[in-house]
Amino acid sequence: MYKLIINLIMVCLFITGCTAWKSTKNFYKEYINSDPEIDLQANGLDNKQEEYFAKILYPMDRQLSDVLHRLDVQDSYPDEVWFEQMLKDFPWLNGVAAIDRNGHILFKRSAYSMKALDFSVLFTKRLRVNEPKVRVCVQDSVLGPEVYLGRPFFRNNQVQGFLVVHFDPRTWASLSPRPEELAIIAEGKLIWAGKYGELSKLFTQRNRTEMLKNSVFGKLEVKDRNFYWFSRALEENWLIYLMAESKGG
Template identity: 35%
Template sequence: MKRTALAAMTALLCLVTLTGCGSMKTKWRETRKLYREYINTDPTIDFSDQGITDKGLQRLAALFMPVDERLLGMLRVLGSQDTPPEQEWAQQLLTTHNWLSGVVVVDTSGVTLGQVPSVPMRPLDFAPLLEQAERYKVRKMGARVVTDEMGTVVLVAAPFFKENEWAGLVVAYFDPRNLVRFSSDPGALVVVSTDGLVWPGANGQGEALAALKWTDMLKDSVQGDINAAGGQYVWQARYLGQLELVYLTDAREVRNQKPEPKKEAAPEAKSDVRIPSTEPLPVPADPTANP
């Protein structure tokens, strides 16, 4: 009797063990499958993805990228100078980014500590920039767009520090005309900002585009289309200090262009030149042989 009970218990234990092992194996296979599908996936390349297909966006990118790349390069250098710069540093900045008009170093009261060139080509008011002290204390940059009888100038300010305390600004300034010349077609590009018009383009619509309510429009998006000033403009925005710059171009012409038909390959011309045979030549008869 005891042997029978022991055998039954052993069989039951084996059955439970085998059932558990089977469940564990199933769960392990499912876990491995999920891991391969969602975590450690095999990389693939989608060669069918054509990227940006909107001709308007392609046109805008071609126009503003050469401009924006140079602006970003200058901002990286300016933003990395967090101590009072020497005059040699300022001169090197102007040499490297030759579209800049000048560099001025001022303290927190607006007193000029140094500048290149030594005599600026136009008077500059730094008081509105200095009003953004809270930004500079947390190492953020500031900017202004100023338009007067002498034209438009863009000022970009980066803070510098002494003993980890905000001590003043390094201000780089430039005429937008010197920067937009790097575009492939400056006349087709318009640049506005939340501070006013930066570059009007060549079609006379800059003022109307700058007058739009960009502060409200930029709350929800950094890129879009807008029908205004008699055109269909595609635009892209980016920050410059606390301001936002907006690059625009009229996309009607490029979007209405019909794709050019694919050219059929010309048939290969038949050659009249005879190709030599590759058959072996016959062996000449031996003249000494008997007929």
């Protein structure tokens, strides 16, 4: 239920300003192990910068959340209408596809793209029947990264392949009102640098295991600058949003 509670928290942040932004290790475990509960009487964000961070990442994270939910609830092979509806509801996606467990394409709808798509990146880890979660993979190319979200589909409790959506992070980032203020890491790779240029490469060198051990958000220091960060779990990987703290706090 982790993803659901985080989504609810982000909705709460955007609409009412309430949050459980301050966290302890025990509270983090509650996100993972219990049904979601939102305390609408929780204190507000610590400062205007945290509120600003929440608001600029909300539009794109909300859209991503909706895509993840659509994938989460689809555990069997859908009809063609499902694929067409995904592209209609989420026009920032580059395409949708279904691939069998051998990597053969069963169905594909894609917007025009110069990128050569490679769905095999989804098979770098073993398919596990008992963990039907959405996994994220990033394909690098000279034309920029492509992000794949793949969800196993089943027949008779056996994995048959993946339902896949894919997108260019630059298009996805444009859903934010201030995308230049954000940097984004997925699968340990920088997929959107925002305005941070070379500095943003240092984000991927941080110990994410240590960062995420006690919380799903916080602050980190990079080259004498502080950054707010917020994370979302995607199977065994993390999607991490970052925004620089303005000087003067």
